[in-house]
Structure formats: structure tokens, C-alpha cells
Amino acid sequence: MTGREFLEPDSVQQRLYLDGFKRLEVIQKIFNELPxxxxxxxxxxxxxxxxNASLCGLAANNFFRNVLHVRRAFIAxxxxxxVIPFLSTVAVYEGFVREPLFSGQLDCEVCAVVRGGLTGAVVGGLYPAFLALPLNASLAARYFSSPLPGKENLVRFWLSVSKPVFRKMSWAVLIQALTGLYLATKHHGIYVKILQQMDASRDTEELQA
Structure with a gap:
């Protein structure tokens, strides 16, 4: 190992010259100095x-309640x-995008942006709609608000019920995907700022040495 790779301005080794806990400390220190x-x-x-995921959950819940004619247990x-879509979206985004990014495990911008978009679309958009279906199905069965089919027509019935709801939710899923893409792009940009300041600090230390 000649050390030539450390002299290349765009080398990966230059960005990762600090490892483990020390690197995390430096990232946190620079992060605290950001605007x-x-x-x-x-x-x-x-x-x-x-x-936004919470709003998607409330919208999907309202759509299914109208389709199934559920008029009771609104707050329940x-x-x-x-609550559930909000907590799920925060947990998945933090664990799937933000934490890997700022710990140095996710340097690829495209990967970070794709992860952000998937998190927004799947967890922040589709998941609330899928969650609303069994919830309102149980309410419809409990309060007899809508005639439910027998086992032989069960799949066809729920597909017909879900189709208009998911059609209405398609715009919300798209907005969530774009929001996740935007957020991941901004986070990666801030991470690049931190790397640039780390490189500048390292160059200053080498000049002083």
C-alpha cells in the first residue's frame, strides 16, 4: 500500500480516512457546526x-369507511x-436512509435517493392504505354496516372495494414518493458538505504538519 490513493482528490479512501467511532465523532462535530x-x-x-403518511392514513380510512358505509367508531x-403510519415512516426512513447515510455506510447518492423514494411511496403511501382495509373490514363486520360476501366471493369483493380507494390514493403515493426523493437528495447534499469539511480539515492538518 503506497498511499497513492490518499493523494487522489476524489479517492474513496480520502473520504474514509477516519474509521469507526472516531469518524462518527468527527461527523457529529461538523454537523453541529452546520447552519x-x-x-x-x-x-x-x-x-x-x-x-404526510398520517394524512394518507386518514384519507384511506375515510375512503374505506364511505365505501363500506361505516358510521361508527370514527375516533377508534x-x-x-x-399514529401507526407516522411512527412507521419515521422509523423506516431513519433506519433505511438517514442513519446509514450519516454513519458513512451509504455513500451512493442514487442509492440514497432510491431508498428515500421507496420509503415515501411504500411506507408513507401504500402502507396506510393497506392498513386501512382490514381495520375497516372488521368494523363493517362488527356493526353490519355493509353486507359481506361468503368465502367463495371474498377475494372478488375486497378487490372491488379496494380498487376505487387505491385509485384515489395513487396521487398521494406519487406525492409521497417525490417527497421521499427530495428529502433523501437534501440529506445526501448535507452529507456531502460534511465530507467536504472533513477533507478541508484534513488538508489543513497536513499543511500544518
Whole structure:
């Protein structure tokens, strides 16, 4: 190992010259020196995506209630449809995008952006709609708000019920996907800023040495 790769300005080794806990400490130190706008975006950006997921959950819940003519237990159905998608979206985005990115495990911009878009579309958009279906199906069966079919027509019935709801939710899924893409792009940009400052600090230390 000649060390030539450390002299190349764009080498991966130059960006990863600090390993493990020391690297994380340096990243955190530089992060604390960033503008407050960047810090807030990193710390609270996933909450915006999660808030949209809650709205998707409430919308899907309302659509299924109307289709199945459910008029009772509004709060009992709305509360989990707001809370569960919010918590799930935050947890998945943090564990799937943000934490790997700022720990140095996810350097690829395309990978980070794709992960953000998938998280927004699947967890923040589709998941609330899928969650609303069994919830409202159980309410419809409990309160006899809509005649339910026998086992032989069960799949066809729920497909016919779900189709218009998922058609209406398609725009919400698209918006969530774009929001996830945007958020992951901004987070990766902030991560690049941190890497650039790490490189600048390293160059300064080498000049002083």
C-alpha cells in the first residue's frame, strides 16, 4: 500500500480516512457546526414525510369507511390510522436512509435517493392504505354496516372495494414518493458538505504538519 490513493482528490479512501467511532465523532462535530437550517432538515425532515403518511392514513380510512358505509367508531379507527403510519415512516426512513447515510455506510447518492423514494411511496403511501382495509373490514363486520360476501366471493369483493380507494390514493403515493426523493437528495447534499469539511480539515492538518 503506497498511499497513492490518499493523494487522489476524489479517492474513496480520502473520504474514509477516519474509521469507526472516531469518524462518527468527527461527523457529529461538523454537523453541529452546520447552519441551523441544515441541522433542522436532518433532524426533523423525516417528520414531514411521516406527517404526510398520517394524512394518507386518514384519507384511506375515510375512503374505506364511505365505501363500506361505516358510521361508527370514527375516533377508534382514525387514531391508529394517524399514529401507526407516522411512527412507521419515521422509523423506516431513519433506519433505511438517514442513519446509514450519516454513519458513512451509504455513500451512493442514487442509492440514497432510491431508498428515500421507496420509503415515501411504500411506507408513507401504500402502507396506510393497506392498513386501512382490514381495520375497516372488521368494523363493517362488527356493526353490519355493509353486507359481506361468503368465502367463495371474498377475494372478488375486497378487490372491488379496494380498487376505487387505491385509485384515489395513487396521487398521494406519487406525492409521497417525490417527497421521499427530495428529502433523501437534501440529506445526501448535507452529507456531502460534511465530507467536504472533513477533507478541508484534513488538508489543513497536513499543511500544518
Amino acid at each position: 441551523k437550517a441544515d441541522q433542522n432538515l436532518c433532524n426533523h425532515g423525516s417528520y414531514f414525510l411521516a406527517a 379507527s382514525a387514531l391508529p390510522m394517524a
